[in-house]
Amino acid sequence: MEIEIKKSLVKNWFKVLQDVICNEIEDIEYNSIKFISKEWKRNKKKDEGGGEYRVLENGKIFDKAGVNFSEVYGKFSKEFRKKVPGANKNPNFWATGISVVLHMKNPYVPAMHFNTRYIQTSYGWFGGGMDSTPCFKDAKYKNWFHNELKLTCNKHNKSFYKKYSKWCDKYFFLPHRKEPRGIGGIFFDYKKANWEKDFAFVMDIGLTFKRLFRETIEKKNKKKWSLKDKEIQYLKRGRYVEFNLLHDRGTKFGLQTGGNVEAIFMSLPPLAKWK
Numbered sequence: 001m002e003i004e005i006k007k008s009l010v011k012n013w014f015k016v017l018q019d020v021i022c023n024e025i026e027d028i029e030y031n032s033i034k035f036i037s038k039e040w041k042r043n044k045k046k047d048e049g050g051g052e053y054r055v056l057e058n059g060k061i062f063d064k065a066g067v068n069f070s071e072v073y074g075k076f077s078k079e080f081r082k083k084v085p086g087a088n089k090n091p092n093f094w095a096t097g098i099s100v101v102l103h104m105k106n107p108y109v110p111a112m113h114f115n116t117r118y119i120q121t122s123y124g125w126f127g128g129g130m131d132s133t134p135c136f137k138d139a140k141y142k143n144w145f146h147n148e149l150k151l152t153c154n155k156h157n158k159s160f161y162k163k164y165s166k167w168c169d170k171y172f173f174l175p176h177r178k179e180p181r182g183i184g185g186i187f188f189d190y191k192k193a194n195w196e197k198d199f200a201f202v203m204d205i206g207l208t209f210k211r212l213f214r215e216t217i218e219k220k221n222k223k224k225w226s227l228k229d230k231e232i233q234y235l236k237r238g239r240y241v242e243f244n245l246l247h248d249r250g251t252k253f254g255l256q257t258g259g260n261v262e263a264i265f266m267s268l269p270p271l272a273k274w275k
Contacts, residue, residue, distance in 0.1 A: 001195065001196075003120065003124070006118075006120075006124065006195060006199075007094060007096070007118075007120065009199070010096055010118040010199065010202075011071050011096045013199075013202075013203060013206075014069055014096055014097060014098040014116070015069055017098055017206045017210075018052070018054070018067050018068075018069045018098055020210060021067055021098075021100055021206075021209075021210055022035050022054055022056075022067050024210055024213075024214060025056060025062065025065050025067075025102075026056070028061055028062075028214065028217060029056070029059045029060060029061055029062065030060075032059070032060065033056060033058070033059045033060075034056065035054040035055065035056045035065075035067070036054065036055055036056070037052055037053075037054045038052065038053055038054075038055075038262070038263075039051070039052045040052070040053070040260035040262075040263055042072045042074070042257075042258050042259065042260075043074070043258060048072060048073055048074040048258070049070070049071045049072040049073050049074075049094075050070070050071070050072065050260070051068065051069050051070030051071060051072070051260070051263060052068075052069050053066065053067070053068040053069070053260070053262070053263035053266050054066070054067045054068070055067075055266055057270060059105070060105065061104065061105060061106075061109075061217060061221060062102060062103065062104060062105060063103045063104060063105045063269070063270050063271075064101075064102075064103045064269060064270045065100075065101070065102050065103070066099075066100065066101045066266035066267060067098070067099075067100050068098065068099045068100075068263050068266055069096075069097075069098050070095070070096060070097055070099075070254075070259065070263070071094075071095070071096040072094075072095050072096075072257060072258075072259065073092075073093060073094040073095070074092070074093065074257070074258075075091040075092055075093070076091045076093055076257070077256070078091075080256050080257070084119070084121060085121065085123075085125065085190055086121030086122040086123045087121045087122070089121075089122040090121060090122045092121070093119065093120065093121050093257075094119070094120040095117060095118070095119040095120070095253075095257075096117065096118055097115060097116060097117030097118065097128075097250075098114075098115060098116060098117075098206070099114070099115040099250060099267065100112075100113065100114045100115065100209070101113050101266070101267040102213055103237070103269045103270065104217070104221075106220065106221050106223065106225055107135050107136070107225050107229040107230055107232060107233035108134075108135070108136060108220050108221075108223040108225055108229070109216065109217055109220040109221050110132045110133055110134035110135070110141075110182065110183075110216060110220070111132070111133040111134075111182075111236075111237070111240060111269070112130070112131070112132050112133070112209075112212075112213050112216065113130060113131050113132075113133070113267070114128075114129070114130040114205075114206070114209040114213075115128050115129070115130075115250060116128030116129075116202045116205060116206060117250075118202075123192060124192065124195070125189075125190045125191055125192040125198075126188075126191040126192070126198050126199070126201075126202050127188060127189035127190065127191060128187075128188065128189075128202065128205065129164065129167075129168055129171075129185060129186045129187035129188055129205075130149075130185045130186060130205065130208075130209050130212075131168055131172055131181070131182055131183075131184055131185030131186075131187070132145055132182055132183050132184075132185060132216070133181055133182030133183070133236065133240060134182065134183060135229070135232050135233045135236045136229075136232070141183075141216075141219065141220070142183045144219075145183065145185070145212065145216070146165065146183075146184070146185075148208070148212055149161060149165070149185060149186050149208070149212075150165075152204055152205065152208045153186065155204065156197065156200065156201045156204065157201075160186075160188075160201075161186065163188075164186035164187055164188045165184060165185070165186055167186075167187045167188060167189075168184045168185050168186050168187035169184045171187045172184065172185075172187070172243065174239060174242060174243055174246075174247070176242075176246075177239065177242070179239075181239060181240065181243050186205075189249075231273070234271060234272055234273035235272075235273055235274070235275065237269040237271070237272035237273070238272045238273055238274045240268075240269060240272070241268055241269065241272050244267055244268060248267075250264075251264055251265075251267070
């Protein structure tokens with residue numbers, strides 16, 4: 001399949017998925033509140049792509065929901081091309097992706113994160129994943145969440161779940177705190193075994209996320225919470241901020257390739273605390 005066709009298919013899927021997820025979130029909010037959308041350009045002087053980020057705030061269910069789509073291209077800096085597979089041969093790149101972060105009003109509903117991306121240098125690959133960050137331990141929910149991810153992975157390859165779950169646990173870890181960010185999920189990168197099969201997996205992961213965040217809310221949102229519970233949530237969000245600013249690959253990639261700062265930082269919660 002030609003590279004330009006691959007780019008078009010992936011970009012269009014991520015844009016469709018952005019619409020689907022935003023519609024799902026507005027439906028959960030009974031359409032009482034809508035996303036605010038903002039388009040951005042990577043370089044105002046020349047065409048290097050850009051994207052659209054959408055943010056919904058102060059809902060009945062969501063304190064903040066951010067859904068970001070991007071399509072950017074250009075040349076990597078000399079320093080950055082050493083870190084990206086395939087960029088040493090050719091500094092030109094093209095990248096597209098969708099990133100979603102959900103910060104819930106009810107502290108008993110976990111924060112959830114999802115992203116998938118496709119990057120083309122001298123060759124192309126997929127990356128992404130999803131994870132859940134509860135404020136309170138719940139073994140039953142953790143087992144359910146991981147079992148659902150395993151079922152999705154197994155439809156594509158029986159080795160995926162074990163490999164990507166382990167990768168997720170290693171990735172979403174705060175070394176300075178010596179603690180995981182949440183209960184894990186799946187994480188993968190540099191995926192280029194078979195383009196059609198990899199793309200099918202990436203699409204399935206996106207639809208699985210849409211289903212799981214709704215089912216998570218249905219399972220958890222009825223539980224009553226107190227101001228003390230909210231304070232615990234604020235502290236947990238502080239850990240979330242630390243990871244995103246210090247370790248998150250997407251944040252680093254966006255900032256180092258001239259991405260829109262507001263779109264990159266949309267993943268941060270509206271309020272966090274430390275002590």
